[in-house]
Amino acid sequence: MAVGPASFPDMPVIEGLRLGTARAGIKTAGRRDLVVIEVPQGATVAGTFTRNAFCAAPVSVAREHLASCRMRGEAPRYLVVNTGNANAGTGDIGLRDARDTCAELAHLAGVAANQVLPFSTGVIGETLPMERLLAGLPEALRGLDEGAEGWAAAGEGILTTDTRPKGASVTVRLGDETVTINGISKGSGMIKPNMATMLGFVATDAAIAPSLLDELLRETVARSFNCITVDGDTSTNDACMLIATGRGARVDDEHRLAVFRDALQGLMIELAQAIVRDGEGATKFVSLQVDGAVTREEALDVAFTVAHSPLVKTALAASDANWGRILAAVGRAPVEDFDVSRVTIDLGEVRLVEHGGCAAGYTEEAGSAVMAREEIAIRIALGRGERSATVWTTDLTREYVAINADYRS
Amino acid sequence: MAVGPASFPDMPVIEGLRLGTARAGIKTAGRRDLVVIEVPQGATVAGTFTRNAFCAAPVSVAREHLASCRMRGEAPRYLVVNTGNANAGTGDIGLRDARDTCAELAHLAGVAANQVLPFSTGVIGETLPMERLLAGLPEALRGLDEGAEGWAAAGEGILTTDTRPKGASVTVRLGDETVTINGISKGSGMIKPNMATMLGFVATDAAIAPSLLDELLRETVARSFNCITVDGDTSTNDACMLIATGRGARVDDEHRLAVFRDALQGLMIELAQAIVRDGEGATKFVSLQVDGAVTREEALDVAFTVAHSPLVKTALAASDANWGRILAAVGRAPVEDFDVSRVTIDLGEVRLVEHGGCAAGYTEEAGSAVMAREEIAIRIALGRGERSATVWTTDLTREYVAINADYRS
Numbered sequence: 001m002a003v004g005p006a007s008f009p010d011m012p013v014i015e016g017l018r019l020g021t022a023r024a025g026i027k028t029a030g031r032r033d034l035v036v037i038e039v040p041q042g043a044t045v046a047g048t049f050t051r052n053a054f055c056a057a058p059v060s061v062a063r064e065h066l067a068s069c070r071m072r073g074e075a076p077r078y079l080v081v082n083t084g085n086a087n088a089g090t091g092d093i094g095l096r097d098a099r100d101t102c103a104e105l106a107h108l109a110g111v112a113a114n115q116v117l118p119f120s121t122g123v124i125g126e127t128l129p130m131e132r133l134l135a136g137l138p139e140a141l142r143g144l145d146e147g148a149e150g151w152a153a154a155g156e157g158i159l160t161t162d163t164r165p166k167g168a169s170v171t172v173r174l175g176d177e178t179v180t181i182n183g184i185s186k187g188s189g190m191i192k193p194n195m196a197t198m199l200g201f202v203a204t205d206a207a208i209a210p211s212l213l214d215e216l217l218r219e220t221v222a223r224s225f226n227c228i229t230v231d232g233d234t235s236t237n238d239a240c241m242l243i244a245t246g247r248g249a250r251v252d253d254e255h256r257l258a259v260f261r262d263a264l265q266g267l268m269i270e271l272a273q274a275i276v277r278d279g280e281g282a283t284k285f286v287s288l289q290v291d292g293a294v295t296r297e298e299a300l301d302v303a304f305t306v307a308h309s310p311l312v313k314t315a316l317a318a319s320d321a322n323w324g325r326i327l328a329a330v331g332r333a334p335v336e337d338f339d340v341s342r343v344t345i346d347l348g349e350v351r352l353v354e355h356g357g358c359a360a361g362y363t364e365e366a367g368s369a370v371m372a373r374e375e376i377a378i379r380i381a382l383g384r385g386e387r388s389a390t391v392w393t394t395d396l397t398r399e400y401v402a403i404n405a406d407y408r409s
Numbered sequence: 410m411a412v413g414p415a416s417f418p419d420m421p422v423i424e425g426l427r428l429g430t431a432r433a434g435i436k437t438a439g440r441r442d443l444v445v446i447e448v449p450q451g452a453t454v455a456g457t458f459t460r461n462a463f464c465a466a467p468v469s470v471a472r473e474h475l476a477s478c479r480m481r482g483e484a485p486r487y488l489v490v491n492t493g494n495a496n497a498g499t500g501d502i503g504l505r506d507a508r509d510t511c512a513e514l515a516h517l518a519g520v521a522a523n524q525v526l527p528f529s530t531g532v533i534g535e536t537l538p539m540e541r542l543l544a545g546l547p548e549a550l551r552g553l554d555e556g557a558e559g560w561a562a563a564g565e566g567i568l569t570t571d572t573r574p575k576g577a578s579v580t581v582r583l584g585d586e587t588v589t590i591n592g593i594s595k596g597s598g599m600i601k602p603n604m605a606t607m608l609g610f611v612a613t614d615a616a617i618a619p620s621l622l623d624e625l626l627r628e629t630v631a632r633s634f635n636c637i638t639v640d641g642d643t644s645t646n647d648a649c650m651l652i653a654t655g656r657g658a659r660v661d662d663e664h665r666l667a668v669f670r671d672a673l674q675g676l677m678i679e680l681a682q683a684i685v686r687d688g689e690g691a692t693k694f695v696s697l698q699v700d701g702a703v704t705r706e707e708a709l710d711v712a713f714t715v716a717h718s719p720l721v722k723t724a725l726a727a728s729d730a731n732w733g734r735i736l737a738a739v740g741r742a743p744v745e746d747f748d749v750s751r752v753t754i755d756l757g758e759v760r761l762v763e764h765g766g767c768a769a770g771y772t773e774e775a776g777s778a779v780m781a782r783e784e785i786a787i788r789i790a791l792g793r794g795e796r797s798a799t800v801w802t803t804d805l806t807r808e809y810v811a812i813n814a815d816y817r818s
Contacts, residue, residue: 032676053747054740054765089736091766124733125767236737310719310805311813318814324533327498328645338462356463357500358534396719397814398807404720405727405806 003277003285003374003394006164011151011172011182014205015247016040019150020143021157024136026129027084027122034133036140037079037158037201038106043245045075046213047117048221050238057087058118059237061102065114070210077115079241080105080137081199083160083186087120087128088236092242092363097128104134108141119199121186121237129345155184159401162186166274166390172263174256177249179206180265183270185225185279191296198225198275200240202267204246206260212251216264217242221391224268227391229307230279262286276392281400282318285375289390292382299389302380305333313396316376321367323352330380342383348376412686412694412783412803413585420560420591421580425449428559429552434494435538436531438681443542444566445514445549446488446610454484454655455622455633457524457630459647461807466496466503467527468646472512474523479619486524488554489514490651490665492569492595496529496537502546508536513543519548521558528608530595531569532648538583564593567608571595575683579670583665586658588615590673594634594680596687607634607684609649611676614657615669625673626651633677636800637710637731638716669811685801689726690808692782693725698799699792701751706742708795711789714742722805725785730776732761737791751792757785 022034039045047066049059069076080101087094102116109116120128134172144150155165166185171178200221208216221240242264251260277285288307293299306312309329315322326345331338345353348370352359370376415452432444448454456475458468463731478485489510496503511525518525529537553559564574575594580587594609611629611788651673660669686694697716702708715721718738724731735754740747754762757779779785 052737052740053742053744053749054736086733089733089762089766090766094766124731126736157688160808236733236740303592310809314813316808317810320814322533324495324645328461328533331645333459333462335462340462353498355500357498357503396810398810400719401723401726401805401807401810405729 002163003282008152008155008165008167009169010148011167012180014148014182014245015146015178016205016245017203017243018144019154020140022136022139022143022330023151024082025132026082031084031246032153032157033083034136034140035081035154036137036144037081037142037154039075039077039243040116040245040247041077042172043075043243044208044213046210046242047068048219048240050236052236054236056120056237057090057098058120058380059097059239060095062117062119062239065102065117068114072274074115075113075132076117078105078109079104079117079119079201080160080261081119081121082128082133083158084122085126085128086122086124089125090127093127097130100130105137108137117241119237119239121158121199124236146151151184152181154201158184158186158408160186161280162278166271166278168262168274169268170263170267170269172259174251174259176247179204179248179251179260181267183267183271185275187275198238201243201270202264202272203240203243203245206247207244207245207250212257213242213244216261220265220268222259223265224272227389228272229391230274230276231305231394232281240246269370273392276394279394280395280403281397283374283397284395285317286393286395288393289375289377289379289387289388290382291379292384293387293389294385296387296389298389299387302330302333302335302382303389303391305329306378306380307391307393310396313394314369316395317370317397321347321352321364321369321371323347323367326378328355335382339383344381344383346379347371348373387407411572412691417561417564417574417576418558418578420576420578421589423589423591423612423645423654424555425654426612426652428563429549429554430562431548431552433491435491435540435542437443441562441566442492443549444490444544444563444757445546445553447553448484448486448488448652449654449656450486452484452652453622454478454620455619455626455651457626457649459645461645463491463498463645465472465528465529465646466507468648469504470507470647471526471528474511474526477523478479480496480617483524486520487514487518488526488528488610490528490530490567491537491542492567493531494529494535494537495531495646498534498545499536502536504538507803509539514546517546518766526534526650526719528646528648530531530567530608531724533645537563537570538725554661559591560591563610567593567595569595569673570689573686575680575687577670577676577679577683579676581668583615583660583668586609588613588657588660588669589804590676592676594684596684607647607649609680610633610652611650611673612652612654616653616655616657617653618657621666622651622653622765625670629670629674629677633681634675636798637681637685638713638800638802639685639691644776647753675776682801684742687802689812690806690810691803692783692806695725695802695804696786696799697802698786698797699791700797701790702796702798703794703795704795708796709800711739711744712798712800714791716800716802719805725780725804726806728777728779728780730756730761732756732767732772744791748792753790753792755788756780757782
């Protein structure tokens, strides 16, 4: 199940950026489960990672390698991703396995081990099948491809419980040049702010200074991947990487930066929303906008309290305009001195709540008509201040439970 | 579905405390949906209410009446509870209806309107069917009963999606006298700390000063009703009332207070756990104990993060010892400077996690054997300090979704 049509664009080439995959049989034989991304020399790479205290071994190693490359003024040359096994909760063995993966790929490709960043996603708590994983690396390297097929195969190769690959591409003009941004993402369950079980790999041919690339990644992730939630769980493995090959136009003035930032933000939101649309068991795609908050943090708190409410989510699944559940969720959000009589709640174009109760003129028929849609917008105005936030989420269905009760069996 | 055998004790009489019910047809014809509790003169009454900012009209009125009784040195004489309709999100009409209910009962019983406290539970956002509700009051008054049948009928009369009534009774010796505590509770979904959709009515014949009664209620609710969660949602209507008729032994010295407090705490926990055992769709009863925290607050944060994780809850439903999900939930709890290498996680008698990963000697077989049980204890030791907390929760099943997607239809 997923909301809306699947679409994976024909990705344009980003010169020097090549992607290869293999079927290593990490969890399931015959599945594309190993991805190698080759970063050309002279590129810049930025990364953001899970804040889960139990972060997975590959996250520790990727952070460490990225930092050591930065210190030496270099960039990572390879990213290696396996699915089917998260290499999380695996202690010292997990760290060794992540390092061994990097070492083997570095050996095969002729780079230093710390120029390889490892990523894993899948079941937590089982050690990697290293023999099969390492045996898959030559195949992935042989298949490195700069073109649309490379991107498409990689988009498929990073999936776990996802039902479809997620990709986005945008090309924008910077003066008389153009820059391209391509991205792929994965994630379907255990989705929540602060990098859930999601991986995002975004590459551009733009030339961007490292510190600016870091800032752009942080800013755009804050308003995309960190604003989605399927089930409120945050994984041990999440990462979003932004690669700038530097072979295209320079992002070196305010105007160019503004254009590039907008394009990147749009692409990040598209990739993040694609994860929600493919949320486990999802039948609805819900935009939750909170306005009139004192701070953006407060707006996010209210939005996520509603987005995580199982009662709101099951009402969405049932296309039931049970606005009382939305109101109850807003009311339990962590907001100080909350005057609920100023709150309004709109479902699409229909006003549900005002003056602390059901809006005058509201009819069940009008509410149900909006709830029946596949894409639903809920807007909550707090009447306290000027700040806003939007998060995206799904409904909670029997299928979500079925998927997660049966995942390992 | 519910976990463990149903049991509703034969309640002993608490002299002067009478309970009556009626079938008023508030939502469903023929269902016992109106309960009146008569409090004898000279009693003391304490109450604790939802912290949801959108609190229901009856909560506002009950708080106000309780405060005005206190100011005049009196106690409420009647509690009136309806199910089938929460009278929440109903604005000024809701407030008027709650006041009218009190006024009518006061008129019929010959007391002042502010000596009546109203309680409602059920669907949010619909106005009360006042004609039917008021028409049911004489029947409830005529049936007032001090005995076990009065308690049993009231235990049934306060239910909504509950599958069975919840009652507990305890009698303890205070010197050469005894005191009795009886209690009933309701709640099944929308259960979370800070008074979820739950109502608790507890009465004792002990004589206790008002300020001490307040303190006892606050203390014992903090470690019972506020330590349970089914789905993380907090309702607009929750309340727990503690009535001391004062006709029995006095709780007036340290020793007697300690004995009484223990008995009351035990009874409160029993009533709270009964709500979890009857959690919507529940097939498991889970005790989550967190030790080694710096503060009790921190221990509660970790416990509730795990208890609310849909991935942990679906694993419990599947009897799947997917300890990685527990570890991931612990890792995302809001704990500063969290050294996860010191954390241990035990499932029943089986150690799951130590040194940041799977415990040495752990076998899937041993984990699965514990997970197959209907009652499961999870113990998480943080290794940071001396404080602990225990919360009780359920699994998340397809039936939970079915119940909540279909509730209004």
